[in-house]
Amino acid sequence: xxxxxxxxxxxxxxxxxxxxxxxxxxxxxxxxxxxxxxxxxxxxxxxxx
Numbered sequence: 001x002x003x004x005x006x007x008x009x010x011x012x013x014x015x016x017x018x019x020x021x022x023x024x025x026x027x028x029x030x031x032x033x034x035x036x037x038x039x040x041x042x043x044x045x046x047x048x049x
Contacts, residue, residue: 008040018045
């Protein structure tokens with residue numbers, strides 16, 4: 001299973017460990033992701049892989 005590195009704490013996070021937050025907006029949906037270890041928020045997952 002691929003892991004990505006948190007941009008803040010650098011720990012490896014498995015995709016199933018990521019916490020997601022999706023917010024409805026007038027132009028569609030916006031999803032952000034949260035590191036389960038340091039609680040840092042980030043927008044893009046693909047560039048961290």
